[in-house]
Amino acid sequence: MALIMETPVDALIKDEHETPKWKKSTVVFVLGGPGSGKGTQCANLVKHFSYTHFSAGDLLRAEIKSGSQFGAMIQSMIVDGRIVPSEITVKLLCKAMEESGDDKFLIDGFPRNEENRIVFENVAKIEPAFVLFFDCPEDELERRIMSRNQGREDDNIETIKKRFKVFVESTLPIISYYESKGKLRKINAAKPSEEVFEAVKVLFAS
Template identity: 75%
Template sequence: MVSKRIVKVLLKLLRVLVENSNRHVHTQFSQILHLHSVFIQFSTLFLQFEFIYTNCSVNSWGLLKRLTSPPKAIESTLGQKKPKVVFVLGGPGSGKGTQCANIVEHFGYTHLSAGDLLRAEIKSGSENGTMIQNMIKEGKIVPSEVTIKLLEKAILENENDKFLIDGFPRNEENRAAFEAVTGIVPEFVLFFDCPEEEMEKRLLGRNQGREDDNIDTIRKRFKVFLESSLPVIEHYNSKGKVRKIDAAKPVGEVFEAVKALFTPVKRGGGGPLPRGFYVTVTSLISSSTEFG
């Protein structure tokens, strides 16, 4: 250890000084001796400190830095990474996951499905598992802090800086909390617009063994989408950030429209929803919902 070596060198130097001491150097020698004693005390303290934290498996320099700097907020950690985020929204079964896989393949994004992260959390046996499972079974929205933590972890663990966040934010509280905690504002929102009958047909035929793909839960999910998720799309539409895609078309045709949004030279296929725009998902309710 460097500090031990310094102490040894200093002691050696002092011994040489004592051996060669005479009247002329005596005063200087006393001063050096005093300094030496102070130095020894300081070194001992330092060595004790180093020993305690080394044995606690904590790097003492790292610990010192942590103790002296203010606690890092999630925002600053993600703020340093500055990821590019696209929110992929749309009703259950509108084809979000299907199109995200295509975007990943062609445009190098990382796909983060909030639903998949929550299902993985259930499987991992985490303490929140049962709560998440019950919420999903009922088609309800899991508390923001749980979903945001999972998303934040997934973003930080991945080296990519471009992410598709699929199926989140699902309500205004999700949206506001995510922006407040992470400081991330999406580049744009990809909105898959699809009528209820088509989504229902797709979900009932999805065949992925999902507990929530049964008619009772599907209806609850449609209701939650209308009441809680559409306002999020409305919010981003008012900021000119929504790119709407007609998701009722076959997969290939939908992807052609998606591609145009991600290819810079061909950009212009989307664009914000015009004022007074009516979405087909509103067939879920008797009257249409107006954006803008």
């Protein structure tokens, strides 16, 4: 009889409370192309509406920095050029929501693809209240990213075009999915930041 080894991923998935507080939370996914202003608008929402803001990428980086066994596993995957399994990202999101003690969350830049979405629904077993989509034309996104260039390696025109292509191929199907469920809230993100937030405020005030 073969012995089945439990991996750190299995342990992470199994490590869940009977009735996690976040199961009754309000979750809003925040999506938009690179340079669409997601971070700025999330900061505004945290300040005005007392949401807690999580970025999936930030949580992965924080886990690596923590020196935990999961952090080491994530680091080795990234070094090897492998994609971190959606289960790990989702479990980190659930853990962060549980530890925050809050009940209103903005999850920024997630789900990035269809697999992310399916795993979130299967593991977290909650659906977003709605999806906030910052819609902005590619040429405007390019202009913004190039003008904010502060020495970041990924702020060059070739990399920007690649990032936008990935966004269109992976994330736009997610946006279409939530639109079909009546859960999409689209914002014209090409306008000045203050005007964009005025439109966002209307959604959250209601």
